[in-house]
Amino acid sequence: MELARRIRQIPPSATLALNAKAKQLQAQGVDVVNFGVGEPDFETPEHIKEAAIRAIREGFTRYTPVGGIPELKEAIIRRLEEDLGLKYEPAQIMVSCGGKHALYNLFQVLFDAGDEVIVPAPFWVSYPPMLMLAEATPIIVRTREENGFRLTPEELKAVITPRTKGLILNSPSNPTGSVYPRAELEALAEVVLAHRLIVISDDIYDKILFDGQTFANLAMVDPRLKEQTFVLNGVSKTYAMTGWRIGYAAGPAKAIAAATNLQSQSTSNPTSIAQKAAVAALTGPQDSVAQMVAEFAWRRDDIHRRLLEIPGVKSLRPGGAFYIFPNVSAYFDRIQAAPGQSRSGMLAEYLLEEARVAAVPGGEFGEDTCIRLSFATSRERIATGVSRIAEALQKLGG
Ligand code: PMP
Ligand code: GLU
Numbered sequence: 001m002e003l004a005r006r007i008r009q010i011p012p013s014a015t016l017a018l019n020a021k022a023k024q025l026q027a028q029g030v031d032v033v034n035f036g037v038g039e040p041d042f043e044t045p046e047h048i049k050e051a052a053i054r055a056i057r058e059g060f061t062r063y064t065p066v067g068g069i070p071e072l073k074e075a076i077i078r079r080l081e082e083d084l085g086l087k088y089e090p091a092q093i094m095v096s097c098g099g100k101h102a103l104y105n106l107f108q109v110l111f112d113a114g115d116e117v118i119v120p121a122p123f124w125v126s127y128p129p130m131l132m133l134a135e136a137t138p139i140i141v142r143t144r145e146e147n148g149f150r151l152t153p154e155e156l157k158a159v160i161t162p163r164t165k166g167l168i169l170n171s172p173s174n175p176t177g178s179v180y181p182r183a184e185l186e187a188l189a190e191v192v193l194a195h196r197l198i199v200i201s202d203d204i205y206d207k208i209l210f211d212g213q214t215f216a217n218l219a220m221v222d223p224r225l226k227e228q229t230f231v232l233n234g235v236s237k238t239y240a241m242t243g244w245r246i247g248y249a250a251g252p253a254k255a256i257a258a259a260t261n262l263q264s265q266s267t268s269n270p271t272s273i274a275q276k277a278a279v280a281a282l283t284g285p286q287d288s289v290a291q292m293v294a295e296f297a298w299r300r301d302d303i304h305r306r307l308l309e310i311p312g313v314k315s316l317r318p319g320g321a322f323y324i325f326p327n328v329s330a331y332f333d334r335i336q337a338a339p340g341q342s343r344s345g346m347l348a349e350y351l352l353e354e355a356r357v358a359a360v361p362g363g364e365f366g367e368d369t370c371i372r373l374s375f376a377t378s379r380e381r382i383a384t385g386v387s388r389i390a391e392a393l394q395k396l397g398g
Contacts (some may be wrong), residue, residue: 002339010129014364018348033385036358038174039242040322044277045288048239051280055273064269067260068095068248072275075282076248079188083206084220086231094260096190097270099204099247100235104130105259106230106249111136115165119149121366122325124174124202139164140366145327148316149176149367151242153187160195166191169218170202175365175372176325177300179209182216189222199229199370204247205321207238207289210297213319214218227252238289239281246270246278252280262268296322299375299382306386307373310393322376325362329369334396344368355392357385 018036025032055061067073073090080086096102103126111117113135119127122143128138141159143149156167169188171180180188192199201217209215219229234247249256269275300318307315312330328347337346342363348371351357362370375382 006133006135008247009081009132013361014125018358018360021352022092025352025356025358031356032352033355033357033381033388034377035375035385036360036373037376038323039375039376039377040237040240040292041378042240042288042292044240044244045281045284047284048241048277048280052244052273052277053350055276060272062272064272064275066246066264066269067256068093068270068274069272069279072246072279072282075279076250079282080231080250084215084217086219086226086250089253090252092256093110093248093250094256094263095246095248095270095275096201096263097247097267098234098245099202099236100126100130101245101263101267101270102232102234102247102249102259103200103202103306104133104249106200106255107131107134107136107231108262109255109258110134110230111165114163116154116161116163117168118159118164118197118315119168119366120155122175122362122370123168123366124170124171125364127168132340136165137163142366143368145314145316147177149173149325150178150180151185151188152184153191156188156191159189160197164195166198166200168200170203170204170247171215171217172205172318174205174321175323175324175360175362175370176316177321177323178316179213179217179319182214182221185216185218185221189218191345192228193222193224196228199225200232201229202232204232204234204237208293208296208322210293211319230255235278240288240292241277241281244271244277246272246274246281278384296375299379300324303373303375303382303386306383306390308363310386313393315323322374324373324375325365325367327369328371328372328393331393331396341349342368344371347371350387350396352390354395355385355388357388357392359389 022034094206131138230251236242315326344363345360348361360372
């Protein structure tokens with residue numbers, strides 16, 4: 001059977017595939033340190049679970065409005081206003097089955113065949129395939145490590161053509177942990193406004209920020225930009241709710257209505273009881289978030305320090321999210337890549353076999369000199385995992 005062209009060009013999600021592989025090895029009894037996983041290792045807070053249980057007991061188990069229940073849209077609107085100072089109406093909000101789904105819906109309604117969408121690299125693995133599923137052309141722009149892997153206005157200007165329609169920004173970033181300071185966003189805003197680019201601001205890690213930084217996105221730096229920006233977020237990361245599948249987009253009503261229309265013809269509403277849980281997450285006590293961020297900050301310091309002790313390994317200090325993206329290219333010429341394999345893929349494979357450590361190859365994020373380690377795992381596993389990496393690299397001769 002010949003499958004449709006649109007799916008033949010799409011690889012499976014590398015992050016999810018690696019996580020599945022690590023879990024499979026663990027199930028076979030292999031002691032793998034899983035740095036592959038991109039989800040908090042904390043439990044969903046009790047009051048959120050209780051809200052879902054209550055929803056089941058009260059029979060809140062039927063179809064809901066396609067784009068989300070009014071109560072959840074109100075909770076999202078309140079958070080966006082209180083936390084970011086951005087004002088929205090319910091017609092400007094769509095709740096979907098995870099942030100990934102909200103992005104997918106948006107790309108389908110915003111971009112056409114031939115439209116170019118700028119994706120700064122390193123990027124989250126799903127942006128290019130999702131754009132290709134919309135028949136748009138991802139324009140990958142490599143950012144520089146010495147600029148903290150953040151896009152500069154000059155780099156942005158250099159790739160804009162008459163076909164450029166959009167720009168994706170993700171801060172704090174998966175996979176680098178880099179955070180755009182407000183001043184850098186202001187500089188980018190001028191270019192974005194001059195070329196009337198649609199901005200997709202993937203803010204899914206906005207609450208996971210270290211060192212007392214304050215969050216900013218492009219919609220916040222200029223009111224005119226809010227008219228052409230879609231703010232993307234969800235409860236997966238902030239409230240340790242990856243399995244519940246609730247994400248949302250906020251932006252111009254016309255596109256939100258179109259994306260909701262698409263959702264009505266595909267998935268219908270996100271799960272009713274998960275929506276009730278999300279209301280509890282967004283409106284309830286926020287202390288679990290602060291506790292989680294404090295723990296991630298401790299681990300960030302620890303893993304960063306440990307990695308820098310390995311000869312030849314360089315790494316930026318992440319300002320947010322729960323990933324670190326060390327440059328391991330000093331070891332590349334000491335192992336042989338299989339035909340067609342990326343250099344970071346070869347090193348990640350070596351680490352899995354030799355050190356029993358799962359890491360995602362940087363090539364999957366468009367930066368082949370690095371590997372991504374998620375520190376959403378315990379302090380003890382971080383210590384074990386990094387010393388195994390150090391030993392395995394030492395064996396290659398350092
Ligand atoms: N954006 C980024 C950068 C992510 O890392 C993720 C995590 N998968 C998402 C969006 C979507 O997360 P979810 O679908 O769980 O809301
Ligand atoms: N965003 C997480 C990661 O990058 C979860 C997996 C995924 O959805 O890609 O690992």
